[in-house]
Amino acid sequence: MLFLFSFWFEILYSISWVLIVVLGLIFLTDLVMLYRTGGVTASRILPEKFSNSDENRVEIIITNLYDFPLNSEVIDEIPVQFQKRDFLKQLYLPVSKRVVFDYYLKPLNRGEYTFGNLNIFVFTKIRLVKRRFVFSKDQMVKVYPSFIQMKKLDFLALDRKISLQGLKKIRRIGHTMEFEQIKEYVRGDDVRTINWKATAKKKDLMVNQFQDERVQPIYSVIDAGRVMKMPFAGLSLLDYSINSSLAFSNVALKKKDRVGLISFSRKIDSFLKANARLPQLNRIMESLYNINTGFYDSDFGMLYAQLKKHVTQRSLVMLYTNFEHISALQRQLPFLKAIAKNHLLVVIFFENTEVKKLTLSDPKNLSESARQTLAEQFTHDKIFMAREFQKHGIQAVLTSPQELSVSAINKYLEIKARGLL
Known part of the structure; x- marks a missing residue:
């Protein structure tokens, strides 16, 4: 715009070139700061398996290895089954600190789900240059019944x-083969369950008692x-x-x-x-x-x-x-x-x-x-x-x-x- 208006106001032409040089220097400074040293590390922590029709937690861990704070944008490539293409998380990364955040996914089908790249875009306060880091390529998790x-x-x-x-709930006296105890005969007990050996020893009628299996x-x-x-x-x-x-x-x-x-x-x-x-x-x-x-x-x-x-x-x-x-x-x-x-x-x-x-x-x-x-x-x-x-x-x-x-x-x-x- 300054170059445009310099057609009518000639003094703006020199000012425009000065600003171009300043902008170029700032851009180079931002570029050197991001690409000279440092970096970030990140990982996607998945559970051993997902539970179908339930919310399943996915954890992202990011560590800033630069000697200055950064802003970042996290784009995780979620499995195609979810049809979700708008995942974006903006984070502030302090110096040499680990930042952890999580999100939840609810699968509706059993099977194998494959995550793509975990993309981390970092930039300084100047915001003229972004650097991309890629982690956790092609992680697979199986979705099991709930x-x-x-x-x-x-x-x-x-x-x-x-x-x-x-x-x-009551304990029922059954006639299956799962033996429970021997007890004295009382009126109403099934005579077919009389234990004659125990009766001979006790000199009183004794019966076997069974319980349901x-x-x-x-x-x-x-x-x-x-x-x-x-x-x-x-x-x-x-x-x-x-x-x-x-x-x-x-x-x-x-x-x-x-x-x-x-x-x-x-x-x-x-x-x-x-x-x-x-x-x-x-x-x-x-x-x-x-x-x-x-x-x-x-x-x-x-x-x-x-x-x-x-x-x-x-x-x-x-x-x-x-x-x-x-x-x-x-x-x-x-x-x-x-x-x-x-x-x-x-x-x-x-x-x-x-x-x-x-x-x-x-x-x-x-x-x-x-x-x-x-x-x-x-x-x-x-x-x-x-x-x-x-x-x-x-x-x-x-x-x-x-x-x-x-x-x-x-x-x-x-x-x-x-x-x-």
Whole structure:
């Protein structure tokens, strides 16, 4: 601008050249200060694994090695799955001091996530030159089913507050092969349990007392068919089921039960035999990590055949699936009834929360009123399905995706408290 106005005011021409020289000297000073000596070091600290659908902490550590303070801009290349391209953090870096900050990421899919470069741009107060430093290239972290939710629900399950109202845990006298003690006979005891050797020694009738088996086989069965592809709040029904089965399996292991896992669609995708050892939880997590859904109809007849062949002992089967139409339920009901003859079957299926919201809306015209009527019909069908299961002796849990884990654990605790298995 000064050069422009110097066309009319000649004195500005000399002043413009002086300012150009001064600006050049300042630029060279800034350049030498940043590139002569010093530097910065930075690192990105990632957890060993990310928890799906939870906030995961990423920590950035930056150290200023210059002998003067700096301003900086941090641009972290976040994995492509997040589709986030506006990450920018501005920091002040004191002399020879370490600056730490963190941010959080919430993945919505399992799999491998790769971070790109950690770019640090530093500049002095002059702000004419920026120098870029690149660190932590191509760091990879795996996203596993929600182990954060698992730990939270583990704590809740051990708390008495989670017990359902009206339920009281009692020790039931059973007839399984888990021996408890020998006691004196009282009226009402089963005469078949009289211990004749102990009776001969005591000269009074003595009976064997047994208790229900504590270590019971429990299987989480996950339907990986197309019906589980439906998304709610960014997560598919399959991922909700995976997160829930991990939390549920952890609680069952804490209760000393044997836990297994089955996932299926057109065929059995994964099968883990029920086991009560602690490493079983890691095996379940690794199996859940690899479960994917396709666009196929699941074969419940094949599931029944595989359960009959490989799971010979009566077990608690927690089946995660979904039915949107009564006709779909009617097609699979014969297989579910067959499974329920050999095992205690609990079918866990989902409310359509978006449809439920529509039933609570206030229609403003005839078209909206018609949609609300259809939504009410779908909601009623879900309730009818739950009653249909109960009519055929099948336990049912109808829940929203967000409340799935708590609902499944509560159902398990209810079954344990009532001694149904």
